[in-house]
Amino acid sequence: MIEKSLLADLLSVAVSTGGDFAEVFAEREHVTRIRFLSDKVESIRDQVISGVGIRVFEGTKTYYASTTDTSREGLLACAAAVAGAVGEKGGKRKILLTPDTVENRTKIGRYPDDVPTREKTDLLREACVAAKTTDARIAQVDGSYLDTDREILVANTEGLFRTDRKVRTRIAVSAVASAAGENQSGFYGPGGGVGIEFFDAVSPASVGRRAAAQAVTNLTAAYCPAGTMTVAIENGFGGVIFHEACGHSLEATAVGIGASQMAGKLGEQIANEKVTAIDDGTIAGGWGSANIDDEGTPTTRNVLIENGVLKSYMIDRLGSRRLGLPMTGCGRRESYAYEPTSRMTNTFIANGPDKNEDIIASMEYGLYAKAMGGGSVNPLTGEFNFSVKEGYIVRNGKICEAVRGAALIGTGAQILQDIDMVGENLATGQGMCGSASGSVPTDVGQPLIRVKKITVGGRS
């Protein structure tokens, strides 16, 4: 994307005014997004994202500039802008870049650009038609298809010079069921860090049917009762509970500035001993995987909590300086327009000792949260929330009637202690996580778990 000699020049200019470290990040990403609405291909978004971001450190102070002008002059002006913010003209430093390669863990079967767009619109059509024909009450289906092919280059004043290529594919269906003047919705959106071969394993029609079934279930569901109760949270996207309740609070972005409830707790028992949680950016074909992060550091399998004991944080380059701990390969950003920061990759609670049927059987009265929506957290206080998209009341150990409109809230520190049963059917779900460095793909996951007590928001 940028020649080595120009990269060295840019880094040299960037650190010429007192900075102790500089980094150039360049990317080019081709994104195809197709929307299918009212039984028709509605729009195709065909976009090439391209630009460069240059960052300088002076201790733990950061300076950043980004540009879409990737001409030599444009890039030198960008480097000069960031250097000018650091200080006055200083000494020149010779930068020696040493290209190396990092193991490629994911072999892509079919790259998006090698597949005709018509094949992609047909895949999406199949999903949406399946949703529409699942039930006569399905009134509207809004489907989307996404693939991206992203090439990045990272070079820095430590001599690092690495490139990586990351492909992602996803299909999502949102179905609306309508009856008696009322609408209810259902959603399913699986994806992977793979090419179009993703659909060899995931049938588009099954995606559509799952979204439609959820919408129809909600149409016949009563409002969820409000109160404090025992909740069983299903696998897959259910893992969003760990992502919100604890994951964000373990990011160096929060820990490194003292704004996390988890700061200073390494080695402490912070969770029930049945809880082991891992952030693993190395999983082949994972939605949140990469060979290197957006700072050029190889991704790792990072055990965050082992048998309830806090073992590690998620640490980017700046976080490493702030905390005096090694980087964990999780410095991520939406694009060149964002300065990277510590982010989750594929984050999940590992399988535990309990049988799934025992978890449901153990509940006299409570909520079984089968499918989850998104949520949010304040890492400072640990207060988090997330929404239940498909839920059922459990009575005397049996899953009973469907309820809708539930939200679960609590604080991370408390919920980790209250996860008192962990099942054995680990699976992951795909999401987009929004934070300081933009929106990045993250996998969440867990087996079925039981939380002995949590506040359930609903309408009594």
Next chain:
Amino acid sequence: MNFSEIKNVLFAAAKAEGLTEYDVYYRVSTDISAEALNGEPSAASFGAKGGVTFRCAVDGKIGAASGECLTEQELMALVPRAMANAALIDADEEPIFYAPQAGDLYERVTAEMPEMPEMQDLRRAAMTLQEKVYAATPLAADGTESGVGGATVTVALANSKGLDLTHTAAMHYAVVEAVVNRDGEPSFGYARSNNFDEASLSEMTDRAVGDALARLGAGALKTGKYHAVFSAKQMRALLGTYAGIFNGKNALLGLSLLGDKVGTEIAAPAVSLYDDPFYAGNTMQMPFDAEGVPTVRKALIEKGVLKTLLYDLTTAKKAGRTTTGNAARGSYAAPVSISPFCLAFGAGNKTLAELFSFVGEGVYITELKGLHAGCDATTGDFSIEAAGFLIKDGKQAAPVRSFTIAGNFYEMLKNITEIGSEVEEGGSGFSMTAAPAVSVKDISVAGEA
């Protein structure tokens, strides 16, 4: 390359392909900001981003392609990509490219455009915020962040019908998140302003620190039905989240329940709601929409009655209406959609203290979290994490947190019992909201038993 050069390259390439209907949409932004953390300067940044989208009609279908690298070679490649994409579209919407009309008025912008600020001024302001927070309370703690910046956005649109429009808008902003800690209990307050002069920085600090301290010692709220007062900020947040119910396309698709409600009462009689592209408090006013149609202020709700939904050219034609000038693009590359510019909720006549006194016993909601997940725009249902204060004997009382509120936005519009007189505005860029505090009956709370 500037917009005029980009347009020339793309128009020439389009003509060479034999295209007769096409347009070029261009949006680029530059920004500058300085941040400080825990009493020290922490970051400085300059950004430039954006790009261009070429759209064309081929056999009655619209195709598009977008890019950020504005070299001649990359621009020329957009034209065949857009043509190939058009062949795959099967939406039955006739392509409409807006032909300029005699009398089109694009000159209504009243906002003064602030200059791009200097980095040294931003740094000083970011540090002033830090100093003010730490001076305001001995409880100020690590995690206190401040940021000050400026941005300019240029939007341009030209088409084969002779349309050729450019508008540049700019803004300044300052934000502070004050963190306090009392005996191990953290709390925070957040404030934002469109200015970073000394008076604004002081006012923001008072607000952020005041909120952080007021929240300390928050207790639980009992499960039940409450008469609630939503703060102006949270009323704005709900309006922004549910803006899509006024989208004419959503109505046609059955995704809004307001499709057949124009002319009927959908809200309490005191409720008025406007979409105003020239809202006085907005420095980023917009004289034309994403299709090039002049923008206008319009009433969505007046005295509780729904007056109109929002339309772009294509949806208006399908619905048998005229466009309201609300075509929008979420980014330079996003397809044309429909969106308000500034949803402004009309003021009532009660001060906040009078709202509390009117409610008597209830809850004052000052924080809502996870709206993107807990609000269903299709059904109107919401179930969201909240925090705030008890209202007791007609006055603001103890802080409460860790509860949820649940209801339905359509029902909430009807259940508004009183409207505050002090309107607050906020949001960033071209999309903002303005609202006063309102009181609403029958809000379900889940908290402690």
